[in-house]
Amino acid sequence: MATRAEVAKLAGVSASTVSYALNGDRSIKEETRKRVLKAVAQLNYRPNFAAGALAGGKSKTLALLSPSGEFGIALIALEYINGASAAARDRGYHLVIWPSQESELAEIQTFAESGMISGVILMEIKFKDERVTYLKKAKVPFAMIGRTEKPGKDSYVDRDFIGTTQLGVDYLDSLGHKKIAFLTTERAVGVDTRFGSALLEAASKKKMTARKIQVVNEASSGRDAFIELHKKYPDVTAVVSLNDIATLGFISGANEYGIKIPKDLSLIALDTPENHIEMSWPPLTTVNLPAFEMGASASNILIDQIEHKENKQNQVLLAGELVVRGTTAKARKE
Secondary structure, X not given: OOOHHHHHHHHOOOHHHHHHHHHOOOOOOHHHHHXXXXXHHHHOOOOOHHHHHHXXXXXXXXXXXXXXXXXXOOXXXXXXXXXXXXXXXXXXXXXXXXXXXHHHHHHHHHHHHXXXXXXXXEOOXXXXXXXXXXXXXXXXXXXXXXXXXXXOOOOEEEEOHHHHXXXXXXXXXXXXXXXXXXXXXXXXXXXXXXXXXXXXXXXXXXXXXXXXXXXXXXXXXXXXXXXXXXXXXXXXXXEEEOOHHHHHHHHHHHHHOOOOOOOOOEEEEOOOOHHHHOOOOOOOEEEOOOHHXXXXXXXXXXXXXXXXXXXXXXXXXXXXXXXXXXXXXXXXXX
């Protein structure tokens, strides 16, 4: 394996200049940086970030804590991770994915204290999240994708649930829908509670009837949700889905029972990533989920914190935009 000294010799620079070119700690001439990167490519050099952290006491590595769950990392989580990784890389940092089992939090503290990692991004935030309490006590810098019930001054990026649901409900109202249903889960994370509350409030303002249908975020559960809707609430003309995979199962259930979307029933999704929209037919009308942007914002907020840069925007809410596709139409006449 090539060493930093060998890269420096080939590029005709000092070893410290190689570090500056790779880590962005100091400004160097573009010509010099290109020469270093060319030598890195030629020698297939891979920097040892752990050794660098131990030697300099300053890591350029962020740990992203995300529960993988029974079925691994969900596609929707990958969008957040990609955004966080891209923003970290742009600022000379690296992102590692770390399982967030509570038993491993002590390891996070140990690695932070030893300089192996410089900060943590948390996902799947619960209203009362023990990880947040632990990291604050351990004085480990962190930012959240999501937020606790009372985040105070803690750094976070989250959906603007009120703004998101308002966009969706207002659009359905403009199409004449007054009897709607919504698909939601009851996990311990705050996203479900906040989405459900915001949707009921938005529907109430428009004098809509909103029926709640419980799902787990699996395709089979979405199909079961359609069957429940079809039997219990045949007067419903539009559905708002807050769960990405269940949405696809719901559409399959409608097709199975001969219900045409959007002629017979409109459907709008508020929490579906782009890569799932492509799996749907007709193409889903959405208030798009800005997951990549949320992940990127979390990285930037955390790095500003680590580098002691003033950032008055350490709490960010993003709603997304309404994108009308093929699953919504005017309400059918009774």
